[in-house]
Amino acid sequence: MGTGRDWLTRMTTLLSWIDQVFDLLFRLMRPLPRLGVLAVFSVLTAVISLLAVRWTSNQKAIRRVKDLMGAHVLEVRLFPDQLNVVLRAYLTLFGNTLLYLRYALVPLLILSVPLLILFAQLEAYFGRAPVEPGRDFLVRATFEAVDSLADPMLRLPPGLAQSAPPVHIPSEREVDWRVKAEQPGTYDIHLVLQGSEFSKRVVAENGLARIVSERERGSLWQQIINPGEPPLPRSGLVERIAIQYAPRVFHFRTWEIEWLAPYLVLTLAAALLLKGILRTEL
């Protein structure tokens, strides 16, 4: 048991280092526009992924199976009037597609861990918009037991003010506060319960800042997908503190799209352009 805790602690430390690395990277790219920063990360993702695919996959086999897929597609065009040839080509094409996915599985699995961490970090920077000064937002706290709901108190720093009394939702073991940022800034709010204090960061200023919507108790998974703030103590009475941020969007003329779409397009485009240079068969 102790070993498990130690491992979790080590992982938490490692994740905090990763947070610091990303914070540093984003600080370095602060002069760039947001889309520029996203483009840099897209290219980096493409390069790392291409190298990983090149080193971890059977490139020869991938090339061969892709050639075969191409051959069977051409077969359908070349011999369209021969039903048996056409049907056989489709079946083989299907088999080859599965084979291709199998060859792609190893790099996919290997890449999934670093990419998951990367996505979580990018989500922290691009996924949510800061709260707007002058507008209300919700602070939600979830507790371990219903009897804890009577006691909690939210201590706000100067610049933040509570705009309505807290709402208790016993069925959810939750208390919600309506808060307003009076001026731009980054604040730490504190939840006080039975003598213990639990903090949560609130971002109410524009620019490239890490915005963490939830701080949760303990699990490694939660630490990975909500990076930037240490987990709530396992032994504490608070399970979760969440800030209600609006999703951040990129504006392309009349379109409003979240960061994942341009990131996907840019990484695919970069990978397509760079795969020849990096000699990677995708």
Next chain:
Amino acid sequence: MTFAKKEERESSDGTQQILRCAFVALVFLLIFTPVAHAYVGPGAGFAVLSSFLTLFLASVQAVFAFLTWPIRQFFRFLRRRRAYLKAKTKRIVILGFDGMDPQLTERFIKQGKLPNLARLRERGSFHPLATTLPPISPVAWSSFLTGVNPGKHNIYDFLTPDRRRYLPELSSARIRGSKRVLNIGRYAIPLTRPQIKPLRRSTPFWHYLADAGVFCSVIRVPITFPPEKFSGVLLSGMCVPDIQGTQGTFSFHTTRTAMRESATNRVVVPFEKHGAYFHSYVPGPPDTLRTDSNVELRAPFRLKPAVSKRTVDIHVDGQRIAISAGEYSEWVELEFRAGVGASVKGICRFYLKSVEPELELYATPVNIHPMHPALPISHPLTYSIYLAKLQGLYATLGLAEDTWALNDGYLGEDAFLEQCYLIHREREQMFFDALDKTRQGVCVCVFDITDRVQHMFWRHLADDHSTGAPQTGSGAASVIEELYKKMDDLIGRTMEKMSNNSLLLIVSDHGFKAFEWGVNLNSWLHQEGYLALREGAASGDWFQDVDWSKTRAYSLGLNGIYLNTKGRESLGTVEPGAEAARLRTELCEKLQGLVDPSTSRVAIRRTYDAMKAYTGPYRENAPDVIVGFGEGYRASWDSAQGKVTSAVFEFNSKAWSGDHCIDPGLVPGVLFSNWKITGDRHAITDVAPTLLDLFGLQVPLHMDGKPWPMAPVTSA
């Protein structure tokens, strides 16, 4: 149950099974398509997206094909009903073996070495197949595919003289640069495709068959470059050029010399040593985008010998190829980059000849890349790409087996033989794929290995060699026998894939005889006063220093003598008409029966006046006199290249020791079939009309050949 019915039922069962599997696959796809949303980086993204995109496109195509299939089949049925209704068979397979000799075949059959051919001879047919005049592959195969004499298809040799410059040019196709070019500074950007003009005339039989709705797969039949459009698939054969536009120029890389040397069919390039690496380059085509100089495009590579000195690592275009001494590499993709981002892609194989005492590396001629063809080599264009994707890269050069490298001593016999069989295996693979795809219709494939190996190994035949060339290869004496056995095995495997009703034809364009002595026709013409050299000058290749104002006749190529005719040749001296006719007769009479004084043998068996030997609209382009050499003789190497030497007769000491460019009566080809073919004369020109007749089509009047009377063998 008859075989045909059984086959039909099996086919129907198979179709149902395929349909069931397709349905399961479709259901599977519909269920699991949401997986595509799980984007995890470009690698996985590409894997998922491209595979599903492929499947999606394929499915759309499949649905379209299924929906339109009955309509298309109905229209096709209407079109081909006549052909298949009247057809005596629904499937014809033709295996062409370039140069398969009837006498040798007969001998090996008698010795029990060719069981499949023996079976065909016993139950079906075996006849000698009369070849063309002259019996040269491009001529004979052109007659095979058109059913006409050379006067109608316009092919008389590999080369034909450019009458304005007295220089040789390819007889089958003319390749010129782009017609429209945009000049920007020192660059000339082509605005249109290069012009490739086929010079072979008359229509191949597969065009008639395709028009009637009969599907044809045509693999590597000579003189099919550039490929012509028809409703079938075709991969061009003999006369497809290499990336340099030649008929095959290999490069040899060595530390033995410090200077680059070029000759016809080869370039010797020195290695330059920098540190642990030896640097060299594969010569490519000229950079046609540059107007300021004649720049050659090159594919540089570097080579590092291993410590053991047995193997080397070749680094070229980001690829690392490890080969041992005496070993060929796989096909290596080369990119020749021009100045403005354009590039030409080709493929070659490396062969490491030695590492010590000198580093010697042979590179095959750079073949046109089948996946990125610089020139069209197939019809449809995607067919060459399809084959490359299906079976891997393959030789595309017309004369892919590098006989010159062996002839000039750059390759040993074993290495040459290995190269031939590497190419042959590729050919077999594409043939069997075509056979599989042609369940109805005509599948024709020509194998060249029989010609190339017999040319180079004939002197090892126990009773037919006298050139005395050293036997360097292991088991060289049995090379030709082994070759025939392998072809027999190929025939056996083909027969296994055919039903009783299908027709199998095995044909060769000519036979083979020893080539012991060369006759220099230009020297003879010079000695007899028909060809004059400039005063005090010695002759060079391609009529260098010939005094055309005093020359009445010259010889170029393997069998032809051309008159220096006024109005046709730029410096003609012979009046066309009566004077030309007299001169033709005079030359024929003087040359026929010419005896070699050193052997007392008849060097020239027969001569032919082209005006009498040929009929057709292109007779004027033929050599005026065609020389039919006697057994053991052929045009000498120098004669073929337009060079005058002091001696008319010269001993042939080269590895190229077998030949067929002699009198056609001496070198007929073979005709085997699983059907009974009757009649008393069978000629290569008969193949095309026979095929049309078998499919119930009327034989065009212009065809010279006649359909053979033939019928399937009824089993007892």
